[in-house]
Amino acid sequence: MRLRRRRPRPSAEPSAEPSAEPQTALPQVHASKYNPWSADLAATSFLSMVWRLPAMIGRALSWSWRASPADTAATVGLNLAAGVFTAFGLIAVAGVLESLFEAGPTPDRVRAALPALLLAGGAAVVCGVLRAGAGWAQGRLDPYVQRLTEMELFDLTSRVRLEAFDDSDFSDAMYRARDRGVHEVSRMVTSTVDVITGAIGIAAVAGVLAVLHPVLLPLLALTVLPDGWAAARAARMRYTHMREMTTSRRRQWIIADLLAERASAAELRAYNMRPFLLAEYTRIADHVRDVLVAVARRQTAVRAAGDTVSGAATAATYTALGALLVAGAMPLSVAGTAVLAIRQGQTALTQLLFALNRSYESGLFFNDFLEFCAEARVRLPAAASGTPPARFTGLSARGLVFRYPGSERPALRGVDLDVRRGEVVALVGENGSGKSTLARLVAGLYTPHEGTIRWSGVDTAELAPDLLRERIGLISQDYTQWPLTARRNITMSADTDEDRLLRALELSSADAVVADLPHGLDTLLDKRFVDGADLSGGQRQRIAAARGLYRTADLVIADEPTAALDARAEKRLFDTLHAAAARSTVLLITHRLASVRMADRIYVLHEGAVVECGTHDELMALPDGHYRRLFTLQAESYAFAGGRGRSADEPLEGAEPAT
Numbered sequence: 123m124r125l126r127r128r129r130p131r132p133s134a135e136p137s138a139e140p141s142a143e144p145q146t147a148l149p150q151v152h153a154s155k156y157n158p159w160s161a162d163l164a165a166t167s168f169l170s171m172v173w174r175l176p177a178m179i180g181r182a183l184s185w186s187w188r189a190s191p192a193d194t195a196a197t198v199g200l201n202l203a204a205g206v207f208t209a210f211g212l213i214a215v216a217g218v219l220e221s222l223f224e225a226g227p228t229p230d231r232v233r234a235a236l237p238a239l240l241l242a243g244g245a246a247v248v249c250g251v252l253r254a255g256a257g258w259a260q261g262r263l264d265p266y267v268q269r270l271t272e273m274e275l276f277d278l279t280s281r282v283r284l285e286a287f288d289d290s291d292f293s294d295a296m297y298r299a300r301d302r303g304v305h306e307v308s309r310m311v312t313s314t315v316d317v318i319t320g321a322i323g324i325a326a327v328a329g330v331l332a333v334l335h336p337v338l339l340p341l342l343a344l345t346v347l348p349d350g351w352a353a354a355r356a357a358r359m360r361y362t363h364m365r366e367m368t369t370s371r372r373r374q375w376i377i378a379d380l381l382a383e384r385a386s387a388a389e390l391r392a393y394n395m396r397p398f399l400l401a402e403y404t405r406i407a408d409h410v411r412d413v414l415v416a417v418a419r420r421q422t423a424v425r426a427a428g429d430t431v432s433g434a435a436t437a438a439t440y441t442a443l444g445a446l447l448v449a450g451a452m453p454l455s456v457a458g459t460a461v462l463a464i465r466q467g468q469t470a471l472t473q474l475l476f477a478l479n480r481s482y483e484s485g486l487f488f489n490d491f492l493e494f495c496a497e498a499r500v501r502l503p504a505a506a507s508g509t510p511p512a513r514f515t516g517l518s519a520r521g522l523v524f525r526y527p528g529s530e531r532p533a534l535r536g537v538d539l540d541v542r543r544g545e546v547v548a549l550v551g552e553n554g555s556g557k558s559t560l561a562r563l564v565a566g567l568y569t570p571h572e573g574t575i576r577w578s579g580v581d582t583a584e585l586a587p588d589l590l591r592e593r594i595g596l597i598s599q600d601y602t603q604w605p606l607t608a609r610r611n612i613t614m615s616a617d618t619d620e621d622r623l624l625r626a627l628e629l630s631s632a633d634a635v636v637a638d639l640p641h642g643l644d645t646l647l648d649k650r651f652v653d654g655a656d657l658s659g660g661q662r663q664r665i666a667a668a669r670g671l672y673r674t675a676d677l678v679i680a681d682e683p684t685a686a687l688d689a690r691a692e693k694r695l696f697d698t699l700h701a702a703a704a705r706s707t708v709l710l711i712t713h714r715l716a717s718v719r720m721a722d723r724i725y726v727l728h729e730g731a732v733v734e735c736g737t738h739d740e741l742m743a744l745p746d747g748h749y750r751r752l753f754t755l756q757a758e759s760y761a762f763a764g765g766r767g768r769s770a771d772e773p774l775e776g777a778e779p780a781t
């Protein structure tokens with residue numbers, strides 16, 4: 123049967139294509155290019171879908187087996203047994219009808235039917251018990267599958283190389299996997315079990331119908347296939363649109379976060395961003411709604427067509443049964459059983475098609491999820507297992523090149539760096555010159571695209587990243603305030619070395635912060651939880667500094683550790699970092715050039731390359747040097763702020779204006 127396809131009118135059918143997104147004032151979110159094959163999959167025909175289903179079902183079953191082998195086996199096994207008893211019950215019913223329709227007095231016929239009736243009743247009871255057992259096993263399976271899926275997802279998202287988070291396609295895929303994938307995987311497994319249950323039920327009914335009369339089987343198929351076609355088509359429509367709207371939804375998600383997150387709450391009010399954001403949100407939400415309504419309309423039309431054809435086929439089936447009776451080709455008892463079996467078969471087939479439809483739809487998301495996991499696995503760090511040498515002698519980097527995903531321009535272009543044990547080495551340069559990128563490479567967070575980093579002479583590519591990172595204390599520019607106690611925010615582990623903790627608190631000036639907290643070190647640092655406390659920007663940075671100093675690290679990397687600190691805390695931390703070099707080695711990134719005068723070596727970065735390297739005095743001696751210019755500029759503005767002139771070489775104290 124062919125349905126005439128109406129050409130959609132552009133104005134009536136809003137497109138979900140990213141390019142057809144409503145015009146918004148916010149910049150365009152990248153359209154997803156990741157996983158292009160799923161677009162092909164979404165456009166497959168009904169027959170290809172049926173062809174692909176066994177593979178999808180196989181994957182779902184192996185996933186559910188991984189989650190809980192016992193519950194998977196119990197679900198499938200008990201349903202199988204229930205199917206056998208269904209068939210048995212139907213055959214018993216045929217026996218009952220046969221006895222009832224025989225000639226003779228009614229009490230005799232009923233008596234004759236009793237054994238078959240008892241068998242049919244017994245089969246129904248056993249079938250009910252088996253189905254209840256299968257339902258229980260299936261109910262147990264769902265949380266296991268959900269847990270396995272979430273653990274798989276978060277195990278990967280927390281292990282992938284950091285640069286994966288800078289790739290918008292990967293972010294899209296991760297969003298889909300988190301947003302739909304996790305739920306759809308467990309739905310897929312549940313639907314697959316339903317498909318198997320339905321298929322067993324159908325097989326039982328079909329077996330009985332084939333025994334009763336061969337023509338009944340194709341008639342049964344005719345009544346349900348149109349419904350199946352409609353269900354599959356509706357599922358594909360929904361998936362295609364959901365997939366195409368990923369970008370719109372991601373944009374909506376970003377704005378929703380801005381409207382409802384604590385981090386943006388203050389500026390949203392201060393700059394009266396509410397009307398703008400709400401207007402943006404409404405525009406996108408309207409677009410999403412229009413697309414979904416259009417999809418629902420088209421789905422309804424498809425389903426109505428399927429239902430109509432199925433209804434006509436049912437009428438034809440009963441007519442055929444009547445004709446067979448009239449022609450004497452089928453006894454009345456068989457026809458009666460056939461009507462029962464066809465009704466039972468229709469119910470089972472409708473359930474099967476519903477489950478098939480759901481499992482196909484979920485299967486597409488499941489594929490997405492599996493593809494995301496595969497893509498994430500490709501982005502895992504190399505499986506190096508070497509242990510860094512016990513004694514740290516220094517770090518040297520040669521020819522480092524690094525490019526962020528999606529960026530044409532390298533953030534680092536052939537950088538060389540040497541940090542020897544006990545030294546304080548500083549990285550300076552203007553915003554965007556590559557300092558933090560270099561620090562992240564040295565910290566083992568990013569892997570260089572070219573070049574090598576040697577730790578005590580060993581190539582870091584051969585060292586286990588976790589073991590390497592344990593030897594480094596990172597005071598990050600983008601520090602996180604964890605929703606944990608102040609103590610745990612510093613120690614980052616369940617064990618505490620009290621002496622080290624007290625020392626880290628003192629050196630970072632975080633002792634004063636903790637002293638003001640209602641429960642001291644045991645105060646929860648997150649306002650979203652009961653009894654949680656909040657900190658100022660500078661107080662947070664002190665806690666972050668304490669975290670880096672608490673670790674017994676060979677190398678401390680301090681990336682802008684004082685940007686939010688007051689002058690006293692800043693001086694104390696810089697003094698600490700310089701003193702810390704006696705125990706550990708320090709790689710310091712700062713715009714406060716007065717604080718790098720004492721450094722053993724200063725690397726000046728510009729547009730991703732080292733343009734100068736030397737001590738403060740050596741760099742100041744370069745007549746038209748980059749460092750000299752920056753330093754002089756700062757010194758002048760500081761001297762101006764102090765109300766008197768000062769030569770560039772004069773020592774500076776305390777805080778300096780930033781470059």
Ligand SMILES: Nc1ncnc2c1ncn2[C@@H]1O[C@H](COP(=O)(O)OP(=O)(O)OP(=O)(O)O)[C@@H](O)[C@H]1O
Nearest residue numbers: 288526529533551552553554555556557558559560
């Ligand atoms: N996650 C990212 N994705 C893409 N590009 C990035 C990313 N982070 C930094 N960049 C780019 O890489 C270059 C170097 O940035 P980096 O953060 O290393 O500079 P920086 O010297 O530390 O700057 P600042 O002084 O402002 O902290 C810049 O051009 C920046 O725009």
